[in-house]
Amino acid sequence: MEGTSTPISREELQLAARNHGMPLEALRYDVTPVGLHYLLIHYDIPAVDTASWRLEVGGCVARELRLTLDELRGRPAVTAAVTMECAGNGRAALEPHIVSQPWLLEAVGTGEWTGARVLPLLEEAGLRDDAVEVVFRGSDRGVEGGEQQSYERSLTIEQLAAADPLVAYELNGAPLPPQHGNPLRLVVPGWYGMTNVKWLEAITAVAEPFTGYQQARSYRFRAHEDDPGTPVTRMLPRALMVPPGIPDFITRQRTVVAGAPVELEGRAWSGWGAITEVAVSADGGASWAPADLGPSSGPAVWRAWRFSWTPPGPGSYELCCRARDDAGNVQPLEPEWNVGGYANNAVQRVAVQVD
């Protein structure tokens, strides 16, 4: 299997038991069914009373807003399929080992989110010229890096204008499930999951860059502990395949029957641009051939791909897939390490036994 053999601690297991990936066979669905979409919950799922809940829009604005869920539902609704991936996806393959949520490759999903656009809300509140960023606060509270905090992340005015995010109250046509942020969450197309604040309760325009824990200390590309680093933002390209054949329960080793073509399928996405190529290798990356791509997509949603592979005979094979986007990004063959273990988009490698 992928990565090295550094074992996982009990603390990491506690996180893995709560926060789950998307079983990769669910790559078969255009929109990920509820319960299969990946989940990363920093603290606990809060119990939000929707009747008393309000969304506050304030800070550097001309007039503060306090909106009920019904008022948000009364605004023009937008429905968008958005692929979301945890910035820590691939972390468990990195060496030296990083202690945090131990993602292998499955921290992804595509939801059909329905909600109101954020930019008109800020316009209605009268965003002032001194605002440089907008802070999104969730109602989930916990301790991280020694700091007690609510989960908070910011976007600059320019990033907001470019991403045109939603505050979503529905997922796949139903009210948000508790674990996805009921009653309201931020959805920022193209960005890693940490940006998409769940259990949203306040949107606050600020005149100075936000320096909260999740912005200034966490979610940064840092070469070493003393490196201030650079922000983690949009999703790097990644292709994943449905592992073919049938699995062994314990090892997940795949077995495929010899003598017939194996119809490989998967999805690829990038937050930096449209996917322009997925290449497939059946020899661990020594040689590559292009996959057939499904309908084109922008940076918001994954693109389907297919590849018919005819194993030359019985034996052991290592299947790989590799995505490229129209911004010129391509997946690396080997992981690239950073302190937080973010954005490791090295190619997937699936060991297959052909019998």
Place this chain on the structure above:
Amino acid sequence: MEGTSTPISREELQLAARNHGMPLEALRYDVTPVGLHYLLIHYDIPAVDTASWRLEVGGCVARELRLTLDELRGRPAVTAAVTMECAGNGRAALEPHIVSQPWLLEAVGTGEWTGARVLPLLEEAGLRDDAVEVVFRGSDRGVEGGEQQSYERSLTIEQLAAADPLVAYELNGAPLPPQHGNPLRLVVPGWYGMTNVKWLEAITAVAEPFTGYQQARSYRFRAHEDDPGTPVTRMLPRALMVPPGIPDFITRQRTVVAGAPVELEGRAWSGWGAITEVAVSADGGASWAPADLGPSSGPAVWRAWRFSWTPPGPGSYELCCRARDDAGNVQPLEPEWNVGGYANNAVQRVAVQVD
């Protein structure tokens, strides 16, 4: 934290990334929202074409049935809240370490299942007198213990009559999600999860006891590798609490504010009888006091409990809860080991820091 510090292998992490528990704060819900109910999928989620899918009822019957989903939906429908727990829940706390799905305590959930009763189906097919068991086969295939297999489990005629199971096509008022067995699964109130065959495609009455892998080799209480063991059947009693206060992201260590009562809440269940007592300890099990129980329940569904705890002052505490059922079963204070790591219902222990 609970248990010892034996690390988890990469293979076990692969399982933990797919199969997830119910975050314990979800004990607050009478019925577990979809996506929070625990999941254990032996192989892959199969892609079932509902249009061509049929349920076959055959074997030792007078006339075989081949039923469409609409035909099953046309039969008298039953809706029942059923608490389901994986037989491996608590496995990761056992020493010596057992390599399998590494559950801590969260492998539980309560679904509101809707479907048709199994007994009238067998009656309609004309169950013959030579039938001693009924085998339920799912369409999920994989390799386990070196055997390629479909997932299959059996119940004796007596067990069927006592449990009165459903074949369910809805969970929480909607069609079964793929990961819970769409289009149809077995639901056997009171039994551990392995009994509740997902992606059900065949019900076969047999004249000899079923000796398939999941019946004769797996899911047995075995003292050592050569012990044939005894079958794992119904759920032993267990109480769980919502961990109070707020968590640290990495360690999940809980912090509670001093000077105010802490309203503990949780659920308790047993497949052997109604829950008659939940006791709470704030000193690691040295002393106990009874919790307030919610409305009584039978062996099919969990029972709510509450306990108002006033910490005597700042410091470190170990909270425990312990359930008893009306069949005389009570949770042990220490785990009891067996080869498969089944049914470890030792009391939950939650470390809490009062500041």
